[in-house]
Amino acid sequence: MKRVLVLEAKELSRVLERMAAEILEKVPDEKKLYFVGIQTRGVPLAHRLAHLVGQKTGSPAPVGALDITLYRDDVGPWRPAHRQPVLRATQLPKPVDGQVIVLVDDVLYTGRTIRAALDTLMDYGRPQVIRLAVLVDRGHRELPIAADVVGRLVPTSRLEDVQVRLSECDGEEGVWIVKEEDR
Amino acid sequence: MTVKAAPSLKSRHLLGIDPLSPGEIQLILDTAEQMREIAKRPIKKVPALRGKTVVNLFLEPSTRTRFSFEVAEKRLSADTLNFSASGSSVEKGETLVDTARNLEAMEPDFIVLRHPQPGAPHMLAKVLQASIINAGDGTHEHPTQALLDALTIRLHKKTLEGLVVAIVGDLQHSRVVRSNVLLLSRMGATVRVAGPPSLVPVGMESLGCQVFYRMEEAIRGADVVMMLRIQLERQERMNFPTVREYYDLFALTPERLKLAKKDCLVMHPGPMNRGVEIDSRVADGPQSVILEQVTNGVAVRMAVLYLLAGGSGEPVTD
Numbered sequence: 001m002k003r004v005l006v007l008e009a010k011e012l013s014r015v016l017e018r019m020a021a022e023i024l025e026k027v028p029d030e031k032k033l034y035f036v037g038i039q040t041r042g043v044p045l046a047h048r049l050a051h052l053v054g055q056k057t058g059s060p061a062p063v064g065a066l067d068i069t070l071y072r073d074d075v076g077p078w079r080p081a082h083r084q085p086v087l088r089a090t091q092l093p094k095p096v097d098g099q100v101i102v103l104v105d106d107v108l109y110t111g112r113t114i115r116a117a118l119d120t121l122m123d124y125g126r127p128q129v130i131r132l133a134v135l136v137d138r139g140h141r142e143l144p145i146a147a148d149v150v151g152r153l154v155p156t157s158r159l160e161d162v163q164v165r166l167s168e169c170d171g172e173e174g175v176w177i178v179k180e181e182d183r
Numbered sequence: 184m185t186v187k188a189a190p191s192l193k194s195r196h197l198l199g200i201d202p203l204s205p206g207e208i209q210l211i212l213d214t215a216e217q218m219r220e221i222a223k224r225p226i227k228k229v230p231a232l233r234g235k236t237v238v239n240l241f242l243e244p245s246t247r248t249r250f251s252f253e254v255a256e257k258r259l260s261a262d263t264l265n266f267s268a269s270g271s272s273v274e275k276g277e278t279l280v281d282t283a284r285n286l287e288a289m290e291p292d293f294i295v296l297r298h299p300q301p302g303a304p305h306m307l308a309k310v311l312q313a314s315i316i317n318a319g320d321g322t323h324e325h326p327t328q329a330l331l332d333a334l335t336i337r338l339h340k341k342t343l344e345g346l347v348v349a350i351v352g353d354l355q356h357s358r359v360v361r362s363n364v365l366l367l368s369r370m371g372a373t374v375r376v377a378g379p380p381s382l383v384p385v386g387m388e389s390l391g392c393q394v395f396y397r398m399e400e401a402i403r404g405a406d407v408v409m410m411l412r413i414q415l416e417r418q419e420r421m422n423f424p425t426v427r428e429y430y431d432l433f434a435l436t437p438e439r440l441k442l443a444k445k446d447c448l449v450m451h452p453g454p455m456n457r458g459v460e461i462d463s464r465v466a467d468g469p470q471s472v473i474l475e476q477v478t479n480g481v482a483v484r485m486a487v488l489y490l491l492a493g494g495s496g497e498p499v500t501d
Contacts, residue, residue, distance in 0.1 A: 067217065070229035070259075070489070083191035084493030086210075087217040095225075123226040 007175035015151040020052035022149045027100045033061035034099040038117050039088040044168035046104040064092040071116035097125040106164040108134040111145035138162050188213050192490050196308045196315045199324035200365040215334050215486035232259035237293040238286050242268045245297050248318050252295050255484035287311050314491045322358050329362035331480040344371035349401040352411030352460050355382040359452045364390040377401035381422040398433050405443040409450040410435050410461050426459050436462045448472050
């Protein structure tokens with residue numbers, strides 16, 4: 001399999017440092033910060049960002065995990081493939097009402113995952129604000145959704161795939177572009 | 184041997200435990216474990232089955248199972264229709280297939296069937312387009328009950344593999360015991376069953392369990408004791424002299440429970456006959472997980488509905 005490296009491990013941690021600083025600039029009240037990662041790779045990223053932000057503010061923010069499967073728009077009558085995506089855990093350690101939520105995902109693509117995540121979060125309560133932080137924005141939006149904090153803009157073609165690998169779940173670390181014909 | 188979850192269910196029906204592979208059972212239990220969280224949310228509803236219609240066709244009395252399915256369907260945003268035998272066309276002499284064909288003309292996506300005749304859901308699966316879920320067919324199978332029992336055990340014991348599970352009571356009339364023996368033995372547990380000889384069907388061992396006629400032998404050292412209800416409405420002739428004698432020989436009492444492991448779980452599919460097959464001190468005691476079974480029933484039925492909604496009837500490879 002041929003992959004092109006676009007972000008190696010050391011760069012990735014620098015990018016996260018910068019994202020953490022940017023998050024602090026863009027939230028109204030850092031005392032109410034609450035990181036929520038989208039399953040699966042958004043969760044370790046949310047933990048890392050919460051840790052980096054906590055080092056700056058001196059108080060660690062809570063971190064939750066959100067599974068959006070049951071809110072997807074390709075589950076149900078619109079789903080072309082005849083199998084259902086696997087459910088993962090949703091764990092929110094405290095209520096989201098009135099909190100400053102930083103929603104974290106690895107790759108922003110069509111925007112459909114984020115739409116589902118917003119609907120999921122709203123069923124848990126009424127946050128004061130929700131900000132979106134993504135490691136990679138690869139373009140090709142299908143919905144009117146934009147990220148507040150972007151780690152790296154990676155222009156891609158639809159035939160390519162963006163692979164984010166994190167040591168917590170993949171045993172390697174970095175971001176790669178994989179071409180369709182090489183997959 | 185740790186069973187790896189299958190990527191999807193092969194069939195679009197759930198007719199019994201028998202057709203399921205260990206991987207499929209694992210997939211349903213894993214999915215159900217995540218579904219449990221939905222009941223703890225402020226809004227206990229997700230949109231996964233929006234626009235799907237489910238007919239609950241219950242042609243035999245049931246409260247718990249029907250309610251449980253209905254709650255599961257509503258938590259997944261499906262539209263539900265309830266049909267019961269009394270006061271319906273069934274009382275006017277319509278056959279099951281005709282009733283079902285008429286319901287199907289209204290294009291439901293699922294039919295949940297409870298029927299006194301073994302094999303009734305299998306027959307419907309052959310003639311209808313909808314996904315059929317067996318909610319109990321006579322004395323044959325009750326797959327969602329076995330799945331919720333397995334989930335309850337797994338949440339306490341982490342795994343089903345290597346456990347000793349004793350099932351005691353009316354084995355003759357119980358569909359719960361059949362589905363449970365099939366599931367538990369398939370997942371690597373040792374299953375012992377016990378009951379009075381008049382209530383043990385011939386060839387019970389062939390399901391994959393050890394048969395005992397004395398309760399004490401079955402529950403000694405067990406990790407789980409599952410009590411079955413004496414189905415007084417299904418006793419075509421008296422299979423034991425008196426209820427009192429049954430209690431003396433086959434009820435789960437605090438004294439008998441001491442024979443099992445210290446952390447042995449006490450289970451009952453409900454509804455309980457207190458003072459017949461189970462002593463109140465045990466039913467309400469610290470080892471009882473009877474009410475957890477009810478909670479887990481909703482999660483398991485949500486998982487089954489969700490997974491079957493993605494089924495096409497075509498086997499999925501990978």
